[in-house]
Amino acid sequence: MSQNRPRIRVRGLTKIFGDDAGPALSLLQAGRDRNEVLKATGAVVGLQDVSFDIAEGEILVVMGLSGSGKSTCLRCINRLIEPTAGQVMVDDVDVTTLGERELLAFRRTRFGMVFQQFALFPHRTIQRNVEYGLEVQGVPVAQRRERALAAIETVGLAGWDQHYPAQLSGGMQQRAGLARALALDPDILLMDEAFSALDPLIRRDMQQELVALQRRLKKTIVFVSHDLDEAIALGGRIVLMKDGRVVQEGTAADFLAAPADEYVRRFVEHIDVLGVVTAGDAMRAPAAVKPWFSTAAAALASLTQSGEPVVTVVCQEGRFQGTVDAETLKGAGETELRFLLSDKDACVPEGATLNDAVSKLASGRGEIAVVGSGRELKGVIANADLVAALARRRQEAGPQTAH
Ligand SMILES: Nc1ncnc2c1ncn2[C@@H]1O[C@H](COP(=O)(O)OP(=O)(O)OP(=O)(O)O)[C@@H](O)[C@H]1O
Ligand SMILES: [Mg+2]
Structure with missing residues (x-):
């Protein structure tokens, strides 16, 4: 979305309500705040130096x-409402000068x-x-x-x-x-x-x-x-x-x-x-990824070493195919992973919220994949990662204020 060119560009938009905005504008530009301007001139500052783009x-x-x-x-x-100062551009048209x-x-x-x-x-x-x-x-x-x-x-x-x-x-x-x-x-x-x-x-x-x-x-x-x-x-x-x-x-x-x-x-x-943190925000790099023609024995070795709950299986092009858990891998010997896939649906898109991730995690085997629009593997989220992401957000949001 925001990679698109801006359709609307708002720059330094200022609105002063009152019969004579001139003195109020000068005071604002000299660094006085809204209350000081109101006291000195009786004019209400509705908007002050507002700028943003809309794609x-x-x-x-x-x-x-x-x-x-x-x-x-x-x-x-x-x-x-006629702005007192500033500019609004819509595409190439300067609306403020029409x-x-x-x-x-x-x-x-x-x-x-x-x-x-x-x-x-x-x-x-x-x-x-x-x-x-x-x-x-x-x-x-x-x-x-x-x-x-x-x-x-x-x-x-x-x-x-x-x-x-x-x-x-x-x-x-x-x-x-x-x-x-x-x-x-x-x-x-x-x-x-x-x-x-x-x-x-x-x-x-x-x-x-x-x-x-x-x-x-x-x-x-x-x-x-x-x-x-x-x-x-x-x-x-x-x-x-x-x-x-x-x-x-x-x-x-x-x-x-x-x-x-x-x-x-x-x-x-x-x-x-x-509802607002995305799977892409919470994911980490997977420690046990295997191509689907790998054998169960090889996958089990990598799973044990990684400490992940499941092996994440991808095709040659890196697209997510499913997961296989340790239980299934044990005793499957030289069988290729593609015949063992248990959870082909254990993935969420990068932009999905943690709400979606939670329901997938709840019904899965402790870890889900995070995928791009073509199902390419971007990362994984295990139960512990979800908890860590939530804890991180709480910390960032800071302690509750007393007032
Ligand atoms: N016609 C007007 N004459 C004088 N002051 C005005 C006028 N219109 C708005 N204001 C003042 O400008 C400020 C911003 O008002 P505005 O209506 O843009 O707020 P708002 O964010 O839309 O509020 P609300 O959520 O109540 O609709 C307020 O202090 C308001 O009193
Ligand atoms: Mg309003």
Whole structure:
């Protein structure tokens, strides 16, 4: 994901709310903080020197407590809020310098917005709500109908197009809101607490569906949330904000491994480690690997020497084939390993979480392989490695604070 070129580049974005931002900006640039600026000028610093990149096809979550500047940041990206300083580049377009008409056109064609409040028109059917943006753009009736119905189907609301918003549940209305944004086929979706009004189960469904949808449609998504679980469910990178500034940028696992400060550490304190640390993070080099034409006798010797619970068997190309335990090897003499493979499924992909690794470990023989996308062997995780990885994370997360 992040190896793709950035689709959006945000640089030094600053927003000062107030009639006369000039003096406040000077104070900020002279190193005064937000409170000092407020006292001296009465102006509220909403955002201060915010910079980050968003890759094409990435879901980036902007996270932080209430008032940290998330919405301001999101709205500055498409200039629903006019930034006081800084730059937003979308591909090669400097959004911050667009004239009024260009900006309107750019916003309509490139950005879709989804908010917490669904803001559907109550007297329009779902279909007419979804085609609203296309209507504004002057798209001919037949065409906009077709696009609206396709978007309605994408979000799983097929058959509901002739109903009115009040006839739909909250979750369905949220889907309709998403369909309305998708109907315009923008390549960038800006979503502000879009699922916060939904109850927890529906919310989780919507998160999963958004991830699936994103994989299919390859949209670039900026998702504002104050909920760490939501950020983790959406996967990918997080920009964590506090008092209008970026405190840290990275994955939840990065925050856990190396929190930038106390605020970040406390943010991730209650995180489910098993849900964010990957198999790739926890694996180590295997000590007993054998090609599948090796004999049981040779494998047993190497197993005894290594202290591993199982021999990891690979083909000539290094792809994982399965494991064989000591019990099976004993007495199998010159039989080749490929005839003895007991657990062909004892592996997880590198990117899988420890949650997946735990269930495999529980049903296996004390060790599993970690594999790449073509099943090539990358490393192994034994029960003890899992425990060690968890202990390491606890240590890194540091002692609990008293306050
Ligand atoms: N129109 C405005 N005029 C003055 N101050 C504003 C305005 N909009 C936002 N602010 C201030 O800017 C700061 C950031 O607000 P913002 O709405 O971006 O926070 P947020 O992180 O989205 O919070 P929440 O989670 O509550 O939605 C806050 O201190 C807020 O009071
Ligand atoms: Mg907000």
